[in-house]
Amino acid sequence: MAFSFAAATTTLTSPILCKTTANQHHSLEAQYIKRAAEIADKSSGFTSPHPNFGCVIAKGNNIVGEGYLYAQGTKCAELQAVEAGGELCRGSTAYLNLEPGDCYGDETAISSLIKAGVSRVVLGIRHPLQHLRGKAIRSLRSEGLQVDVLGEELQSETVQEALKSCFVVNAPLLYRAASRVPFSVLKYAMTLDGKIAASSGHASWISSRQSRNRVFELRGRSDAVIVGGNTVRRDNPRLTARHGAGHMPVRIVMSQALNLPEVANLWDVSEARTIVATQRGARKSFQKLLASKGVEVVEFDILNPRDVMEYCYDRGYLSILWECGGALTAPAIASGVIHQIFAFVAPKIIGGANAPSPVGELGMVEMSQALNLIDVSFEQIGPDMLISGYLQPIPDLTPIIPSADETSAIDPSVTLYDANIILFYKTWDPYGAFSNFSPHPLRISDENGDYVTWPTVEHYYQAHKFIGVDDPLARDCVNQIKCAKSPEEAARVGRTMQLQHPHLVRLDWETVKIDVMYRALKCKFSIYPHLNSMLLSTAGSILVEASPHDLFWGGGREGEGLNYLGRLLMQLSKRVIVAWDKECKPYVEGRRGIRRLEEMSLAMHMNLSWHFLTGEDDFCNYMRDKMPNTYPEMVT
Numbered sequence: 001m002a003f004s005f006a007a008a009t010t011t012l013t014s015p016i017l018c019k020t021t022a023n024q025h026h027s028l029e030a031q032y033i034k035r036a037a038e039i040a041d042k043s044s045g046f047t048s049p050h051p052n053f054g055c056v057i058a059k060g061n062n063i064v065g066e067g068y069l070y071a072q073g074t075k076c077a078e079l080q081a082v083e084a085g086g087e088l089c090r091g092s093t094a095y096l097n098l099e100p101g102d103c104y105g106d107e108t109a110i111s112s113l114i115k116a117g118v119s120r121v122v123l124g125i126r127h128p129l130q131h132l133r134g135k136a137i138r139s140l141r142s143e144g145l146q147v148d149v150l151g152e153e154l155q156s157e158t159v160q161e162a163l164k165s166c167f168v169v170n171a172p173l174l175y176r177a178a179s180r181v182p183f184s185v186l187k188y189a190m191t192l193d194g195k196i197a198a199s200s201g202h203a204s205w206i207s208s209r210q211s212r213n214r215v216f217e218l219r220g221r222s223d224a225v226i227v228g229g230n231t232v233r234r235d236n237p238r239l240t241a242r243h244g245a246g247h248m249p250v251r252i253v254m255s256q257a258l259n260l261p262e263v264a265n266l267w268d269v270s271e272a273r274t275i276v277a278t279q280r281g282a283r284k285s286f287q288k289l290l291a292s293k294g295v296e297v298v299e300f301d302i303l304n305p306r307d308v309m310e311y312c313y314d315r316g317y318l319s320i321l322w323e324c325g326g327a328l329t330a331p332a333i334a335s336g337v338i339h340q341i342f343a344f345v346a347p348k349i350i351g352g353a354n355a356p357s358p359v360g361e362l363g364m365v366e367m368s369q370a371l372n373l374i375d376v377s378f379e380q381i382g383p384d385m386l387i388s389g390y391l392q393p394i395p396d397l398t399p400i401i402p403s404a405d406e407t408s409a410i411d412p413s414v415t416l417y418d419a420n421i422i423l424f425y426k427t428w429d430p431y432g433a434f435s436n437f438s439p440h441p442l443r444i445s446d447e448n449g450d451y452v453t454w455p456t457v458e459h460y461y462q463a464h465k466f467i468g469v470d471d472p473l474a475r476d477c478v479n480q481i482k483c484a485k486s487p488e489e490a491a492r493v494g495r496t497m498q499l500q501h502p503h504l505v506r507l508d509w510e511t512v513k514i515d516v517m518y519r520a521l522k523c524k525f526s527i528y529p530h531l532n533s534m535l536l537s538t539a540g541s542i543l544v545e546a547s548p549h550d551l552f553w554g555g556g557r558e559g560e561g562l563n564y565l566g567r568l569l570m571q572l573s574k575r576v577i578v579a580w581d582k583e584c585k586p587y588v589e590g591r592r593g594i595r596r597l598e599e600m601s602l603a604m605h606m607n608l609s610w611h612f613l614t615g616e617d618d619f620c621n622y623m624r625d626k627m628p629n630t631y632p633e634m635v636t
């Protein structure tokens with residue numbers, strides 16, 4: 001079945017392009033790659049930032065199928081494109097903006113291209129993550145497909161332009177891979193005389209409604225939005241994405257003194273999560289108050305933008321929007337964590353010698369020291385002008401960092417991961433298939449013995465919070481979760497309903513949630529043999545879900561999390577190593593935990609009791625008895 005693309009197809013099938021010279025051919029290929037990048041960007045703002053994949057399948061001058069990854073854990077772009085193209089894919093060329101990054105043990109993207117009979121693949125860029133770089137290219141070539149990479153096999157001016165669109169659409173992933181911090185955009189609105197507020201501090205509004213709508217979109221494309229304490233005191237912001245899409249960024253407040261209002265819009269976490277990053281030990285009583293409202297408080301030894309960005313990196317964030325005032329933008333810029341600027345300039349003058357400006361003290365004394373933006377663009381939005389550009393070029397990692405295989409060939413002593421501890425979190429991580437967001441549908445019997453299909457473990461787990469509750473709203477909620485387009489959406493609906501309507505959650509949830517999760521995992525790993533072999537291949541290692549914030553299912557920031565997801569996976573592969581102290585805290589898993597493991601013999605001489613559990617039932621019973629009320633405030 002041919003796919004119809006109004007604008008794109010009309011241009012691409014014009015008679016002029018039928019007689020393609022080498023240059024025209026490059027130009028056609030460049031157009032297809034640009035199209036792949038363009039559709040790859042479609043999910044941004046609707047789901048959490050994730051690597052953006054688009055696939056266009058073309059035969060000669062005709063596009064026969066295309067697809068893009070909607071969210072982490074949904075059907076890959078390549079499979080959607082070959083499904084759209086059907087038989088027409090035989091002998092065709094697939095254009096991908098980014099090398100496929102299949103989860104370990106799961107090669108859906110590659111195998112769907114091979115099975116569909118695609119004979120050539122043109123790639124925009126190699127995968128920037130070291131464990132994935134070059135892997136798909138090698139697999140495809142070993143199956144006899146021709147693979148051409150832009151800037152390598154294909155070079156010309158038009159190809160350079162297409163390459164740029166591939167860099168831009170995955171800029172967050174490229175920065176993240178190169179610098180181990182998320183991609184950060186600094187956005188501000190200023191008057192024509194360079195003020196972000198009047199001298200009184202009043203700032204609403206400088207930019208127009210149209211510009212502020214654009215800000216909502218920028219928020220939707222970000223994992224988190226950051227402001228400083230003063231902005232909270234002065235503006236009482238909401239910082240939500242109100243452009244009508246599904247994805248809500250986490251709100252982060254950086255406050256050293258924690259001298260923040262007791263009542264604030266950001267403390268209402270029913271709309272979106274809030275994290276307060278503060279100095280270790282700051283106002284403990286206020287920290288407790290925030291925690292009681294469901295706000296997470298994260299302490300830092302010395303609160304500064306780089307450490308907060310490293311924390312966000314650990315949390316798996318790809319993209320951050322800074323919406324703070326000048327006192328915080330200056331240290332953020334100075335510490336090199338800001339990559340792109342969005343300045344909305346309004347045609348207004350407010351004056352005022354003490355009115356604040358977008359960037360505070362940078363210590364520069366001569367114009368020659370000024371930071372010059374790269375790739376600057378200008379766009380009129382309503383009455384305002386949006387000036388944007390990069391403070392640091394988008395990194396091209398290809399020539400710099402070798403792939404995982406190349407690294408071990410150069411130096412066999414280098415191993416990417418500690419053999420004893422395997423961390424997993426995002427689906428694109430190594431072992432990402434262990435994540436509950438991984439795209440592995442489950443077919444599992446319900447309480448009446450009927451078989452039901454769930455798109456992911458996350459869908460199944462979230463829905464079970466409300467299953468069996470005799471209330472139409474609870475039933476509606478189960479359906480909403482079942483139909484959620486992505487695991488992220490399923491988690492959002494489940495968590496929001498739990499927070500806003502706690503009475504809809506089944507009464508036995510705290511006692512059964514581990515069993516529910518275990519049942520889903522058992523089903524997932526029995527349906528997919530490659531996942532099961534992957535799990536078995538981790539024998540001898542401790543599995544830890546590297547979530548720094550989910551202290552129940554994840555390992556926590558310092559190994560303080562209970563890591564039940566990791567444990568259940570180990571349990572599935574019949575490996576359980578658990579040691580407990582008297583407060584039932586685990587003494588094995590977690591980054592620091594591994595050291596504690598080495599110290600176990602010491603622990604025996606200390607005031608600790610510990611248990612090894614081996615049987616499946618033994619393990620579940622133990623947890624049911626011991627853990628029901630641990631971290632009751634966490635919504636997991």
Ligand SMILES: NC(=O)C1=CN([C@@H]2O[C@H](COP(=O)(O)OP(=O)(O)OC[C@H]3O[C@@H](n4cnc5c(N)ncnc54)[C@H](OP(=O)(O)O)[C@@H]3O)[C@@H](O)[C@H]2O)C=CC1
Nearest residue numbers: 188189201203228229230231255256257324325326327328
């Ligand atoms: N037009 C626009 O786009 C915007 C305008 N504004 C306006 O700007 C004004 C607030 O500006 P400003 O005070 O600069 O902004 P912020 O409050 O956004 O940033 C400063 C605050 O950040 C916190 N902070 C945490 N770590 C650090 C650090 N390492 N260095 C410096 N500060 C840190 C401190 O909070 P604490 O004191 O709690 O410790 C500090 O007071 C308001 O009038 C607001 O309306 C704000 C944002 C955008």
Ligand SMILES: Nc1c(N[C@@H]2O[C@H](COP(=O)(O)O)[C@@H](O)[C@H]2O)[nH]c(=O)[nH]c1=O
Nearest residue numbers: 189203205206207235237238239240323
């Ligand atoms: N004043 C100003 C902005 N200010 C930023 O927006 C925040 C308020 O967001 P919200 O409460 O979600 O509407 C505020 O705290 C500050 O960070 N932004 C703009 O685009 N234009 C403006 O003129």
